[in-house]
Amino acid sequence: MTLPEISYLELIISCLPVIVAAIIFYRWKANSKELIFATLRMIAQLIAVGFVLVYLFKSTSCLLGSLVILLMLIIAGWIAMRPLADKSFKHIVLLSQSLLLGCGSILVLIVVYVLDLSPWYQPRFVIPLAGMLLANTMNSLSLSGERLQTEIKAGAVLDYARNKAFYAAMIPQINSLLAVGLVALPGMMTGQILSGVSPLVAVRYQIVIMVAILCSSVFSTAWYLSRRTKLLNVAIKP
Known part of the structure; x- marks a missing residue:
């Protein structure tokens, strides 16, 4: 059984609850304009990227795929910096x-040693995997950076602030590990099941993705906090 195609009218219907969400934002004194802007931007970005991916997935160019991932990396770093006070180029x-x-x-571990792709740089596989890792790890960096600056502002010593920031960033990751399969079926697994893939096969893929997201978040956050606190420590020394 193949998934039914979603028409543009049905797509509009699915987005109608955003209006209710915006009203709730407004009533709760949150920024409803930011919500509407973010939603419209999300729709425009996904439609645009859909056309781009059709072209990219037909390509076997290593250079083109690398340039796309580099662009994704820079954008993810910029978005991760959004809630942070330090907007410098170094940051x-x-x-x-x-x-x-x-x-x-x-990503190298999955593409080269787990999926064993040939050639390994196929954009059809590498770009979606890179996107999942970057999106989740980006959130961990934002959480850790925001918590670090909050703790430092409250007068905490750097080592304590760093540890609290790391723990705060890992809460969503640990929660997702505890909830998967019991509270929710993750997006990739759900998509594979809906497309007709055996749940047992989908489970194996999802385990790979969950472990990959966890470890990339841990590695990136630990490195970021270590370097960030070291730089801050140098800056405050007389």
């Missing part, structure tokens, strides 16, 4: 470097 370099270290190492 976004550190965030992007942390993403490259954590996500890059795990």
Whole structure:
């Protein structure tokens, strides 16, 4: 059984609850304009990327795939910096470097040694996998960075602030591990099941993805906090 195609009218119907969400945002004194802007931007970005991916997935160019992932890496670093007070160029370099270290190492492991792709740089596989790792790890970096600056502002010593920031960033990751299969079926697994793949096969893929997201988040966050606190420590020394 194949999935039914969603028409544009049905797509619009699925987005109608956003209006209710915006009203709730407004009534709760949250930024409803930001919600509407983010939703419209999400729709525009996904439609645009859909056309781009049709072309990319037909390509076997290693250079083209690498350029796309590099762009994704820079954008993820920039978005991760959004809730942070320090908007300097050095900070976004550190965030992007942390993403490259954590996500890059795990991506190579999956593509080369787990999926055993030939050639290994096929954009059809590498780009979606890189996107999943970057998106989740980006959130961990934002959480850790925001908690670090909050703890430091409250007067905490750097080592204590670093540890609290790491723990805060890992809460969503640990919660997702505890909830998967009991509370929710993750997106990749659900998509495979809906497309007709055996649940037992989908489970194996999902385990790979969950472990990959966890480890890339841990590696990137630990590296970011270590480097960030070291730089801050140098900065406050007389």
